[in-house]
Amino acid sequence: MIAVLLAAGAWSYITAAYVVVFGTLIAYAAWVIVRGRRIGRQLPPEDRRWSQ
Amino acid sequence: MTSPTSGPSAGLFAVHPDGTASHGSRVLGSVVLASTALFLVLALVSSPPDTGGADAMGELVRIMYVHVPVANACYLAFFVTAFASGMYLWKRTEGWDCLAAASAEVGVVFTALTLATGSIWGHTTWGTWWEWDPRLTSTALMFVMYLGYLALRRAIIDPVSRAKQAAILGLISFVNVPIVHYSVEWWRSLHQQPTLTRADPTIDGLKLFTLLFGIVLGVLVYAWLMLHRFRMQWAEAQVEAKGLDVALAERRAEARADGGLGGSLDAGGVRS
Numbered sequence: 484m485i486a487v488l489l490a491a492g493a494w495s496y497i498t499a500a501y502v503v504v505f506g507t508l509i510a511y512a513a514w515v516i517v518r519g520r521r522i523g524r525q526l527p528p529e530d531r532r533w534s535q
Numbered sequence: 536m537t538s539p540t541s542g543p544s545a546g547l548f549a550v551h552p553d554g555t556a557s558h559g560s561r562v563l564g565s566v567v568l569a570s571t572a573l574f575l576v577l578a579l580v581s582s583p584p585d586t587g588g589a590d591a592m593g594e595l596v597r598i599m600y601v602h603v604p605v606a607n608a609c610y611l612a613f614f615v616t617a618f619a620s621g622m623y624l625w626k627r628t629e630g631w632d633c634l635a636a637a638s639a640e641v642g643v644v645f646t647a648l649t650l651a652t653g654s655i656w657g658h659t660t661w662g663t664w665w666e667w668d669p670r671l672t673s674t675a676l677m678f679v680m681y682l683g684y685l686a687l688r689r690a691i692i693d694p695v696s697r698a699k700q701a702a703i704l705g706l707i708s709f710v711n712v713p714i715v716h717y718s719v720e721w722w723r724s725l726h727q728q729p730t731l732t733r734a735d736p737t738i739d740g741l742k743l744f745t746l747l748f749g750i751v752l753g754v755l756v757y758a759w760l761m762l763h764r765f766r767m768q769w770a771e772a773q774v775e776a777k778g779l780d781v782a783l784a785e786r787r788a789e790a791r792a793d794g795g796l797g798g799s800l801d802a803g804g805v806r807s
Contacts, residue, residue: 492659493594493595493659494594496598496656496658496659497579497594497598499655500597500598500651501575501579503648503651503652503655504605504648505571507644507648507651508760511644511760512760512763515555515760515763515767516555516556516763519554519763519767519770520553520555522767522771522774523553523770524553525774526773526774530773531766533556533557533560533766534552534557
């Protein structure tokens with residue numbers, strides 16, 4: 484019983500760590516993409532070398 | 536008729552016409568997504584709990600599979616920042632400055648994740664969220680130094696002066712990175728010794744494979760983020776340069792108009 488409770492406690496920390504890592508990376512990636520599109524609109528296509 | 540999202544890059548790899556994506560970044564992004572799914576299965580399901588020895592971590596070993604890769608990615612990011620800073624001081628080209636700036640920001644995100652996951656791990660193994668231990672303290676110092684690097688970039692308006700001063704700070708800040716890495720060997724530390732770089736790794740089998748796979752995934756995520764963040768930095772620099780050109784042209788037009796109406800302005804602003 485104690486082992487189960489300890490394992491359950493461990494899993495809450497594990498879940499927190501994975502949610503923090505993947506949640507932060509997804510949020511940061513979304514911010515980079517959205518901001519990149521917003522700035523890209525201000526540039527003529529010939530200045531966006533990667534899209535050619 | 537073709538649209539920006541048709542032709543060779545249509546379908547799964549369709550690219551937004553205004554964005555920072557390219558066909559290559561879409562392919563890399565797909566590899567990252569597939570690898571992430573495999574990594575989650577390995578790290579949370581397939582890999583067994585740590586049961587070897589008196590200081591075995593049990594299920595908590597799974598936190599290591601994300602903690603070590605994000606720490607490794609922040610080392611890589613700051614190495615790229617230092618390298619690009621050195622190259623900027625040598626070549627004085629805008630691309631190196633953009634690379635240094637982009638990598639520093641991505642590195643700060645990975646450092647924040649290193650501190651957060653380390654804190655979660657510390658709370659359950661040491662019973663405290665934070666300890667002024669050499670590894671933790673030097674990592675926090677590294678985080679603050681690179682936040683300072685990003686703040687410096689925002690504080691200086693002149694692009695050339697900003698790039699030069701940021702490059703110098705980017706090189707100075709990197710001195711702390713080896714200190715962070717070797718702090719557990721140089722000083723008595725609560726933090727465990729290196730898991731992989733020692734002669735006899737403390738884990739093996741599927742746990743070792745999962746950790747190595749996580750490190751490779753961390754590098755892939757860093758590469759994907761850098762592709763987009765570097766392009767964004769480059770686009771910002773172009774917009775800034777165009778803005779300066781427009782502002783200069785406006786000032787010249789104003790000066791010409793003033794000269795035509797009633798003489799020119801001297802250095803003290805007195806109309807002649």
